[in-house]
Amino acid sequence: MARWYGAGMSRSSLLVLARERAALRRYSPRTVDVYLRWVVKYVRHHGLQHPGRMGAEEVRAFLSHLADVGHVAASTQNQALAALQFLYRDVLDAPLPPIDALAPAPRPQVLPNVLSRDGVARVLTHMDGTPRLMAQLLYGSGLRLMECCALRRKDVNLERREIVLRQTKGGRHRVTMLPESLMDPLSQQMERARVFIVRLMLRGGGYVELPNAFHLKASNAGRHRAWMWVFPAARQHWHAESRQWRVHHVHPSVLQRAVASAAKDAGLGQRVGCHTFRHSFATHLLESGYDIRTVQELLGHKDVKTTMLYTHVLNRGGRGVRSPLDGVPGAGHVLP
Numbered sequence: 001m002a003r004w005y006g007a008g009m010s011r012s013s014l015l016v017l018a019r020e021r022a023a024l025r026r027y028s029p030r031t032v033d034v035y036l037r038w039v040v041k042y043v044r045h046h047g048l049q050h051p052g053r054m055g056a057e058e059v060r061a062f063l064s065h066l067a068d069v070g071h072v073a074a075s076t077q078n079q080a081l082a083a084l085q086f087l088y089r090d091v092l093d094a095p096l097p098p099i100d101a102l103a104p105a106p107r108p109q110v111l112p113n114v115l116s117r118d119g120v121a122r123v124l125t126h127m128d129g130t131p132r133l134m135a136q137l138l139y140g141s142g143l144r145l146m147e148c149c150a151l152r153r154k155d156v157n158l159e160r161r162e163i164v165l166r167q168t169k170g171g172r173h174r175v176t177m178l179p180e181s182l183m184d185p186l187s188q189q190m191e192r193a194r195v196f197i198v199r200l201m202l203r204g205g206g207y208v209e210l211p212n213a214f215h216l217k218a219s220n221a222g223r224h225r226a227w228m229w230v231f232p233a234a235r236q237h238w239h240a241e242s243r244q245w246r247v248h249h250v251h252p253s254v255l256q257r258a259v260a261s262a263a264k265d266a267g268l269g270q271r272v273g274c275h276t277f278r279h280s281f282a283t284h285l286l287e288s289g290y291d292i293r294t295v296q297e298l299l300g301h302k303d304v305k306t307t308m309l310y311t312h313v314l315n316r317g318g319r320g321v322r323s324p325l326d327g328v329p330g331a332g333h334v335l336p
Contacts, residue, residue, distance in 0.1 A: 014051075014091070015039070021090045030146075038083035052092050059084050059096060111312055112279035113271060120280055122266040123259070130231060130250070131258035133185050138277035140179035142298050144169065145256070145274040150249050153190055154226035158183060165300065166211075174300040186230070193232050194225065197247060205236045205245030222246075282310045 015036055022032040039051070042062050046054060059081075066072045066080060089095040115123070120139055127135055134148050143151075147165050155164045161178045168174060178186070200206035207222040208229060221227055222244070229249040236245045256274055263272035278299070285295050296307040 018087065018091045022086070025086075025090065034079065035083040035086055038080045039087050042080075042084060042087075051087060052094070055088075055094075056096050059088075112283070112309060113273075113276050114283045114310075115268075115270075115272065115276055115280045117284060119266075119268055119270075119272075120277070122268065123262045123272060126262035126265040127258055130189065131255050133182070133189055134231060134250075134255050135259060135262075135274075135277060136179070136182055137186075138274055139281050140182060141176045142278050142281040143176070144278060145252050149231060149252050149255065151230040152226070153194075153228045153230060156186065156190065156230060158187060168300055172300055172302070174297065176298045190228075190230055193228060193230055197228050197232060200236060200245070200247055203245075205247065207239075207242070207244040207246045208232075209239075209246060209248065279310070282307065286310055 018036060018039060019032055022035060027035070042059075043049065043051060045062050045065065046058055049058075062084075063077055063081060066077050072080075085096055124132060124135060124139075137143050137148050137151075138145070141163055143163075143165070147168055151163070155166065156178065157164065158178070161180060161183070163176050163178050164173070165176065166173050197206045197208075201223055208227050210222055210227060229247070231250040233248045233250050236247050238244075239246045252274075259272065259274050259277075282295055282299055285298070286292065292304060292307055292311070295310070296304050299307060301307045
């Protein structure tokens with residue numbers, strides 16, 4: 001890798017340092033990968049100049065290019081800005097100045113895409129096996145996609161009928177319900193996963209990744225039953241650093257493809273993704289009369305204003321108000 005002369009480090013060294021600093025801030029692996037991709041795009045956009053020789057003007061030009069030429073959404077532009085702020089603040093120790101032009105782009109308020117109860121049933125009807133069970137958890141417990149994929153055995157409490165979600169979005173913990181109808185299917189899935197991982201253990205593998213540095217405290221915890229994935233991947237991979245054959249949780253694309261295919265087969269006239277089930281979970285609870293604070297806790301929202309967005313899509317007309325036309329006798333009669 002070519003060296004940036006006079007800058008003191010190569011491009012590869014900069015990326016390694018960025019990954020180390022991100023780990024210190026306890027960013028998730030997905031966030032780290034996204035931030036590093038933005039750093040690479042930023043450097044390439046400015047002709048491979050060292051970012052230490054650039055500053056606010058170059059950042060502004062890059063963000064403007066994304067909006068004017070790339071036509072990216074405001075959320076994408078804000079993500080790029082967050083990545084570059086991390087680069088200058090935590091990696092180069094040269095925080096960007098608070099320039100107005102670098103303020104986060106205003107995001108339009110988009111109403112969540114929600115299915116009716118019948119729509120949920122139609123999509124689930126066209127699913128089977130493990131993807132169906134995972135989709136049922138998304139809707140029945142309000143889980144995010146990665147929360148469902150990375151679910152561990154110790155986080156499922158069948159006796160209390162609850163799921164404990166740890167280090168979720170924003171680093172928060174929360175507890176949500178486990179639908180009674182999924183008690184037996186989930187118990188059977190955990191037993192199948194246990195048998196599968198035990199077979200891998202007998203062949204010298206079967207280790208699972210542990211959070212933070214827990215493997216340093218308990219070296220054998222990677223094979224402990226409590227840490228096993230509820231939805232393990234079908235294949236192992238070699239982890240060179242630990243010199244272990246590890247089994248990862250199922251890849252999110254498996255469920256994403258299954259949901260997209262089921263929605264297409266169901267013939268729904270709306271876009272349906274994995275997060276649609278979580279939106280539907282919140283909306284249907286509010287429709288059933290549950291308190292918005294309760295729904296906020298189940299979803300893990302930091303601010304109740306985020307949860308209030310679902311009150312705008314309740315299946316009772318605009319903001320739950322009955323149109324005055326519906327009280328006019330014969331209003332539904334259309335003259336020829």
